[in-house]
Amino acid sequence: MVTFFFFLIVVVYQLLISDIPLVALYHARIYIFPIILYFVLRNTRISLTNLKSIIRAIFVVAILVSIYGVVQSLFLKSDFLLKIGYPTLSNGQLSHVFFLSGISGFQRATSTFVYPNTFAFFLGLVFLVSFFNKELVFFKNDKIYYLGNFLILMALFLTFSRSVFLSLAIILFISKLRKINEISTKRLSILMLSISFFVLLTLLFKNVGIFKVVYDYSIRTFTLQDTSAVGHLNSYTHSLEIMKNNWFGTGLGYNGPKALMNFSNPNLTESSYFLMQFEVGIIGAIFYFFIYLSILFYSFKNSKNNTHCTTRNINLTTKYLIIFVLTSYLFLPYIQDIETMFIFWGFLGILDNRSNGVYTNAN
Structure with a gap:
């Protein structure tokens, strides 16, 4: 909660200095609303x-x-x-x-x-x-x-x-x-x-139907013939240059696929980590991703204290969801897909619900 509060301070600061306040506000709610849902569900009796x-x-x-x-x-x-x-x-x-x-x-x-x-x-x-x-x-x-x-x-x-x-x-x-x-x-x-x-089966029928698609796709990926795979590598290099020249961000609202609704040439990147740094600067990005890490550490701590099978699996799932999402963030700007972010943070909220230990043991 403390880390989220510090992240909010950075976002508010970005909104105050923005020359596109309405667009910046639109981007801010993408990052803030799903986390608010997490805190609501986490503290609701379920x-x-x-x-x-x-x-x-x-x-x-x-x-x-x-x-x-x-x-x-x-x-x-x-x-x-x-x-x-x-x-x-x-x-x-x-x-x-x-x-x-x-x-x-x-x-x-x-x-x-x-x-x-x-x-x-x-x-x-x-x-x-x-x-x-x-x-x-x-x-x-x-x-x-x-x-x-x-x-x-x-x-x-x-x-x-x-x-x-x-x-x-x-x-x-x-x-x-x-x-x-x-x-x-x-x-x-x-x-x-x-x-x-x-x-x-794919190896045996590599020239037939969907198996051919899978085989060709795999070969093109591992040999870097696939333009999408190469695009990821080029994006990291380009994003790193932008970050080195803009440690405090390029301005909230000017970045990512959502910015294409308002600008023809926004700062695009394949990585959610670079995207958050572009939006709120290195300090804001650290605060934001530390929210994930704090929940992750809390789940590790919680799983050690739980012997009930259901509760233990719930804590394990919370950890796996966070690791899954943080890994996926390396490759694509999922962080701006607000619908799936609501699903992710909603899952965390109900799985990390403070009443879990009580109702599980009671049942």
Whole structure:
């Protein structure tokens, strides 16, 4: 809370000196409102029954948008997005972010979200919560739980979001090292075997359908033929130069994809870390990301004191969500996607709820 207060002071200062106060205010609410939601949910009395209902409802929504995303990507394709009014370039076509560089004929799954990477980020958050907290997403029939996660992973796969793939891989690797409990280890083993089986199929059928897309995409990524992969590296170099020349920021509202609504040539960067530094300066960025770290440290401390399975998994999930998000921030400016930020901070709020230990032990 103290760190958030200091961050607010920096933001207010940026607003006072801004020559575009309304635009700056718009950007400020993107960063502030989701964190306020966290504090509200964290300090609201939430029973175990209500917690399960909330998590289960979000899980069901994720399944529905996943089904739509798969159908839209594989069958309706990009023409459908054009018909329903997705923004286009000057040539009347969708932006390149909907497609894979150098691979024609395939449109990345985006579902109801504005971009595929945003969709992937949302699915990554929901999958982590459901995977490590089966008891919170419990259905009378286990098949619904496993089928739901399968559909979420299928849609996630069709987004071809490298940042989310890598972030999830890191979390799964960490959880495998921890060997959380027998059930989680079993689910993790099944997941790893499924991934290995799919990799084998891709190698065997590398010239057929979706397997060809996966194979070509992987080769182009690892050999840096993919323009998107190279673009990340170039963006870091360019962003570092901007930061070195503007330690106290370039001005709140002049940066990131949201600034494209008001400026034709804003300061764009692939990294959320650079983006926050551009917006509020190095001091403001430190305060902002320390909010994440303070919650992370609190969860580590809390997990050591909890022996109840449900509470321990909740604390572990909080840590995994933060690590997942902080890793994803390295690659894309997710920090300006306010809708997914509300989902992320909302998850943290209900999982980090102060009444968790009370109602879990009581039940």
